[in-house]
Amino acid sequence: MGAPDAVAVAGCTDLMVVDTATGRRHGAVVDLQRLPELAGVRDDGGWIDIGAAVSFSQLRREALVAEHAPILVQAAATIGGWQIQNRATIGGNIANASPVGDSLPVLLALGAELVLASSSGERRVSYADFHRGYRETVLEPGGLIVRVRVPHALPDQFQGFKKVGTREAQAISKVVVALSARRVEVGGQEHLADVRLGAGAVAAMPIRLRRTEALLEGAPVGADTATRAAREARAEVNPIDDARSTARYRAHVLGRVVRRLVGDISA
């Protein structure tokens, strides 16, 4: 990636849309699709290690992903139709850094980490530290996302995912939420622990709902907790009006989705 105007591509499902709409041209185009370093899903000592160039169709077929990250499979199935899932990659979804990328809240909820590479070497970053602002990330110019690592699921871990769009299939999200929490029994009552709540389309970048997470941490499982979490989630975000939805609708629906996901833990 020495050329300053070079662009790295994989499934091209975001890039080509912009190219066609704007007539934009590129200098060098570097294809990442066939690099073995960015391919495949493997088990790696307590983590599943996913190549950045793995497509969403591949993710949907991988037994390891289904076992440890069922919400990632769920999210993959909602990203466009088959035509998009066959081409779009998880690394591309991350690098594109859209605030509405559907796999991104899931990776936040799962506590994923990324392996990044550049001419100065490889480094690992927690995915929660990757996004810096609107389409702004810690990836250096010329840097690449190589692997996406997700910890193995724990036996007492709940995972939930919900996306709200204009229609059920093939829609860009108005709100997308993913939740992971452990259920720990204390004195005959189940309580929540290690809560991670990721949300998309409610801020300039995919975010963890930290205040709601703090409220949920240690809280008893049940409808009461779900209602309080919904209120906190609505209060902690500051979404915008745009072509796809309004700030009010987004905050309202976020609350409803959070209530449902937290409520599902007791189901």
Place this chain on the structure above:
Amino acid sequence: MSEGWTLSVNGEERTFVGDGMTRLLDVLRESLGLVGTKEGCGEGECGSCSVLLDGDVVCSCLVPVFQVEGRDVRTIEDATAVPGLAALQDTMVTEGGVQCGACTPGIVLTAAVLLERSERPDRAAIREALAGNLCRCTGYERIFRAVEKLVDQRPRGAL
């Protein structure tokens, strides 16, 4: 940046000379004269430009030709692109699954892949498979019925 790109289209080796970022859709329609593949939205939402790339359905409006070099492309012009494609085309006609026809090539290719990979897809599976193909005549019901008819005609396995 004009270069020559070699791709296999419907089993024949073809060459395209031009910018590697040219859309596969444009190569098919304008350079190779394969106009069965339609352009709808041009942004990957409608599935009208669906073709098979190494057997998987993709939007040809989002595929730069350089990524197709050495790979297998099948379009609606190839009646053998997927087993059962011709039968599905006939059933789409007899069941009234074709109206203006703009979405039909993409829908037929996608549904044929479903029928090849899944023995007895139910309504939910058919809807999911066709989620990336929009019919602006909104003739979905008859399209689903055409696919279901072929499923119903399949011999049931011994229980």
